[in-house]
Amino acid sequence: MISKTVDHLADAVAGIEDGATVMVGGFGLAGHPVALIDALREQGASELTIVSNNAGNGDTGLAALLKAGRVKKVICSFPRQVDSWVFDELYRAGAVQLEIVPQGNLAERIRAAGAGIGAFYTPTGVGTLIAEGKEQRTIDGRDFLLEYPLHADYALVSALAADRWGNLVYRKTGRNFGPIMAAAARTTIVQVDQVVPLGALDPEAVVTPGIFVDRVVAVGERPWLHDGVFVGAEAAS
Amino acid sequence: MISKTVDHLADAVAGIEDGATVMVGGFGLAGHPVALIDALREQGASELTIVSNNAGNGDTGLAALLKAGRVKKVICSFPRQVDSWVFDELYRAGAVQLEIVPQGNLAERIRAAGAGIGAFYTPTGVGTLIAEGKEQRTIDGRDFLLEYPLHADYALVSALAADRWGNLVYRKTGRNFGPIMAAAARTTIVQVDQVVPLGALDPEAVVTPGIFVDRVVAVGERPWLHDGVFVGAEAAS
Amino acid sequence: MTAGLERRALAARIAEDIAEGSIVNLGIGAPTLIADQLPAGLEIILHTENGMLGMGPAPEPSLVDPDLINAGKQPVTELAGAAYFHHADSFGMMRGGHLDICVLGAFQVSQRGDLANWHTGAPDAIPAVGGAMDLAIGAKNVWVMTDLLTRDGGSKLVDECSYPLTGKRCVSRVYTDRAVFDVAPTGFAVTEIFGGGTIDELRALTGLDLVDATSVTQEGRS
Amino acid sequence: MTAGLERRALAARIAEDIAEGSIVNLGIGAPTLIADQLPAGLEIILHTENGMLGMGPAPEPSLVDPDLINAGKQPVTELAGAAYFHHADSFGMMRGGHLDICVLGAFQVSQRGDLANWHTGAPDAIPAVGGAMDLAIGAKNVWVMTDLLTRDGGSKLVDECSYPLTGKRCVSRVYTDRAVFDVAPTGFAVTEIFGGGTIDELRALTGLDLVDATSVTQEGRS
Numbered sequence: 001m002i003s004k005t006v007d008h009l010a011d012a013v014a015g016i017e018d019g020a021t022v023m024v025g026g027f028g029l030a031g032h033p034v035a036l037i038d039a040l041r042e043q044g045a046s047e048l049t050i051v052s053n054n055a056g057n058g059d060t061g062l063a064a065l066l067k068a069g070r071v072k073k074v075i076c077s078f079p080r081q082v083d084s085w086v087f088d089e090l091y092r093a094g095a096v097q098l099e100i101v102p103q104g105n106l107a108e109r110i111r112a113a114g115a116g117i118g119a120f121y122t123p124t125g126v127g128t129l130i131a132e133g134k135e136q137r138t139i140d141g142r143d144f145l146l147e148y149p150l151h152a153d154y155a156l157v158s159a160l161a162a163d164r165w166g167n168l169v170y171r172k173t174g175r176n177f178g179p180i181m182a183a184a185a186r187t188t189i190v191q192v193d194q195v196v197p198l199g200a201l202d203p204e205a206v207v208t209p210g211i212f213v214d215r216v217v218a219v220g221e222r223p224w225l226h227d228g229v230f231v232g233a234e235a236a237s
Numbered sequence: 238m239i240s241k242t243v244d245h246l247a248d249a250v251a252g253i254e255d256g257a258t259v260m261v262g263g264f265g266l267a268g269h270p271v272a273l274i275d276a277l278r279e280q281g282a283s284e285l286t287i288v289s290n291n292a293g294n295g296d297t298g299l300a301a302l303l304k305a306g307r308v309k310k311v312i313c314s315f316p317r318q319v320d321s322w323v324f325d326e327l328y329r330a331g332a333v334q335l336e337i338v339p340q341g342n343l344a345e346r347i348r349a350a351g352a353g354i355g356a357f358y359t360p361t362g363v364g365t366l367i368a369e370g371k372e373q374r375t376i377d378g379r380d381f382l383l384e385y386p387l388h389a390d391y392a393l394v395s396a397l398a399a400d401r402w403g404n405l406v407y408r409k410t411g412r413n414f415g416p417i418m419a420a421a422a423r424t425t426i427v428q429v430d431q432v433v434p435l436g437a438l439d440p441e442a443v444v445t446p447g448i449f450v451d452r453v454v455a456v457g458e459r460p461w462l463h464d465g466v467f468v469g470a471e472a473a474s
Numbered sequence: 475m476t477a478g479l480e481r482r483a484l485a486a487r488i489a490e491d492i493a494e495g496s497i498v499n500l501g502i503g504a505p506t507l508i509a510d511q512l513p514a515g516l517e518i519i520l521h522t523e524n525g526m527l528g529m530g531p532a533p534e535p536s537l538v539d540p541d542l543i544n545a546g547k548q549p550v551t552e553l554a555g556a557a558y559f560h561h562a563d564s565f566g567m568m569r570g571g572h573l574d575i576c577v578l579g580a581f582q583v584s585q586r587g588d589l590a591n592w593h594t595g596a597p598d599a600i601p602a603v604g605g606a607m608d609l610a611i612g613a614k615n616v617w618v619m620t621d622l623l624t625r626d627g628g629s630k631l632v633d634e635c636s637y638p639l640t641g642k643r644c645v646s647r648v649y650t651d652r653a654v655f656d657v658a659p660t661g662f663a664v665t666e667i668f669g670g671g672t673i674d675e676l677r678a679l680t681g682l683d684l685v686d687a688t689s690v691t692q693e694g695r696s
Numbered sequence: 697m698t699a700g701l702e703r704r705a706l707a708a709r710i711a712e713d714i715a716e717g718s719i720v721n722l723g724i725g726a727p728t729l730i731a732d733q734l735p736a737g738l739e740i741i742l743h744t745e746n747g748m749l750g751m752g753p754a755p756e757p758s759l760v761d762p763d764l765i766n767a768g769k770q771p772v773t774e775l776a777g778a779a780y781f782h783h784a785d786s787f788g789m790m791r792g793g794h795l796d797i798c799v800l801g802a803f804q805v806s807q808r809g810d811l812a813n814w815h816t817g818a819p820d821a822i823p824a825v826g827g828a829m830d831l832a833i834g835a836k837n838v839w840v841m842t843d844l845l846t847r848d849g850g851s852k853l854v855d856e857c858s859y860p861l862t863g864k865r866c867v868s869r870v871y872t873d874r875a876v877f878d879v880a881p882t883g884f885a886v887t888e889i890f891g892g893g894t895i896d897e898l899r900a901l902t903g904l905d906l907v908d909a910t911s912v913t914q915e916g917r918s
Contacts, residue, residue, distance in 0.1 A: 209779040210741075446574075
């Protein structure tokens with residue numbers, strides 16, 4: 001019997017090595033796998049390269065991992081936010097490297113890694129600082145830059161529910177980078193509200209097929225849901 | 238109020254010009270938009286370039302369009318089948334041109350058109366006849382071919398249900414090329430079993446967002462379903 | 475010259491130019507104000523880069539859903555007809571030319587339609603581009619919403635951008651608090667002036683040789 | 697030499713080598729017979745190129761569903777845990793190296809693992825490649841299931857393929873009716889012989905300098 005579920009967060013993040021490249025899902029805090037990131041921080045791996053859209057919000061999740069000094073480099077599209085003070089301080093102190101990638105190129109590079117594409121031509125960034133050092137080519141009269149896939153050793157993803165084969169469904173804009181990161185990483189680790197029985201997910205509505213998932217850990221229902229029904233922000237606070 | 242629905246098949250295929258490039262969904266007969274193809278045949282456009290996985294099965298759908306002499310060229314991965322006699326005869330008589338594209342390159346070229354990718358490097362076909370005349374590049378020690386996007390003037394797609402914004406859901410392996418062709422064509426025309434009220438499709442389970450759809454026509458429930466429930470092949474015959 | 479349009483009024487002015495059925499991305503910041511100014515009863519479909527079409531207005535506080543946010547990470551709602559998708563699909567929609575309109579903020583816009591809105595180039599700035607470059611090159615119509623002048627009184631409409639570019643020759647129209655400018659082959663063409671200003675005042679403020687297209691527009695909009 | 701394994705027995709032999717949890721694509725034609733030989737009670741997930749994981753066996757005739765077919769366009773069923781996806785995603789799974797095993801038919805396999813299975817090169821042939829090239833370069837393990845000999849008695853295992861290639865250096869193992877061959881750095885290594893044949897008989901049939909790895913395998917499989 002196939003079962004990708006593990007009981008504890010510590011098991012979910014076991015084996016992540018110092019120096020690993022780790023993709024972290026989420027756009028802001030929506031879909032941000034906070035429980036897995038906290039477990040990774042406790043696990044202790046350091047010198048990590050993080051691939052994520054943002055570079056941490058507030059003091060939790062990725063921000064806490066940064067604050068703990070575990071991150072060598074961040075590859076992201078949008079580090080600077082109203083609540084990115086942890087990253088901002090580290091960056092200004094020269095304590096973390098930054099590679100800025102336009103969000104669509106970031107997404108497409110991640111997608112290319114999962115889909116076995118060797119490189120691709122994108123129009124985004126032509127004529128900008130992003131183009132420096134990149135190959136450029138004119139195709140059908142339009143200019144494109146050559147971009148390469150972005151692979152990772154691990155992906156940490158937050159989804160709504162999984163079955164034991166690792167099939168995933170997400171919730172609303174929490175989906176964001178989860179599906180493409182799951183496909184791009186050598187080992188994909190997913191936190192879900194709950195693990196449902198095999199067959200409980202509609203095969204037409206599975207967003208990430210289990211082929212892309214290695215470990216699943218249930219972390220309990222998000223506070224603004226009750227038995228899968230949205231109960232609002234007040235219930236959550 | 239946005240409404241992409243049209244009442245008649247003739248309206249759905251109106252305006253398709255002689256010489257147009259038309260993508261036709263389906264893998265074999267699953268997801269094959271037979272009603273739209275029949276309407277296109279009646280509409281009369283000729284000198285068409287067809288992009289499809291196959292080159293017609295039996296005597297209906299794409300096979301009938303071919304038999305009517307409307308197709309100048311077929312771009313596909315797998316024309317030769319047990320029931321591809323119409324294509325076979327035309328091809329052997331030199332009456333239709335053929336461009337063979339490996340199925341994954343075909344799918345990725347269609348996807349690239351919809352996603353605005355200028356070109357991409359694929360490992361499929363390296364060292365084969367398919368590689369002739371194509372640029373080759375070694376990336377990280379592996380050889381790739383450069384492939385270009387495949388755009389179309391029109392896509393004919395078969396889906397299960399749509400709403401008036403053009404959001405689509407499919408059924409089982411009838412999904413196949415529909416979602417990527419819908420995004421790759423300038424005008425996407427969809428036949429569905431039924432049009433459901435706006436809001437009736439689960440936003441988490443929409444496969445093709447309406448942004449990719451221009452015209453929707455309801456053609457009635459497929460014979461093996463009854464009120465959306467599978468009733469089997471006997472009911473269908 | 476009288477004071478220009480305040481932001482909400484400018485957002486409403488932009489909303490007037492968005493036809494029913496358009497698929498529109500409002501980026502982050504000021505352009506998101508346009509969402510609240512869209513004419514009631516017209517169906518305009520909002521795209522947000524973080525994976526949604528059919529985005530609705532901000533919710534009541536009690537209905538804020540942390541899983542339902544816009545590109546600016548503000549809470550939004552879901553309309554009937556909405557759809558969710560992942561980031562590669564979302565940016566494929568942009569890059570593939572499927573959005574009708576996006577409205578972005580700007581530091582500078584050049585006469586050729588070059589846009590600078592992501593980076594001041596200041597040595598201590600932390601660069602953050604987000605989806606701006608993808609939107610700039612992707613939408614069929616890229617509009618800018620901005621004050622005409624910087625806080626220091628400089629013009630945001632320029633002959634050549636001095637800030638790092640977001641995209642080249644991508645902007646087709648600029649809505650400012652003082653006037654609306656089309657990016658024409660010959661440079662900026664003023665199509666509408668707010669608050670009783672004149673074309674000569676605008677020329678003085680921008681230092682640019684502006685084309686007066688206001689009469690054409692008035693006829694066109696009749 | 698006694699007669700080799702018949703097809704169903706060969707399919708069963710291949711099925712023995714598929715570990716639980718594997719994600720497997722069985723292409724079209726003879727390899728699809730393996731689906732019926734998978735050990736009951738073991739969970740092996742079948743991928744079909746036309747957009748499905750978790751494919752089950754052929755249905756009862758009364759339950760044939762025209763919307764539910766495999767790559768060979770034959771009716772199949774859906775297991776609990778199945779998922780559907782579009783063609784770009786399906787071939788992304790192949791190309792991205794996510795399939796553990798695929799089993800393909802062959803016209804020829806070379807000592808270096810080159811595969812020819814799509815085109816005889818005959819002038820009147822209608823070429824049709826389907827997903828074979830994508831599978832050949834994509835799966836982690838590409839196995840071939842074939843008769844050792846053509847109808848004319850020629851060997852399908854060859855030093856160099858004379859037919860147009862499907863993929864280069866992609867095959868890792870060949871299951872034939874006469875024997876199992878690993879593609880080793882030094883050429884074909886025979887790991888198992890069926891029906892009481894000998895390595896010398898196989899050398900005579902193929903004209904190749906085969907490595908005898910049968911004793912190694914027997915220990916390995918104990």
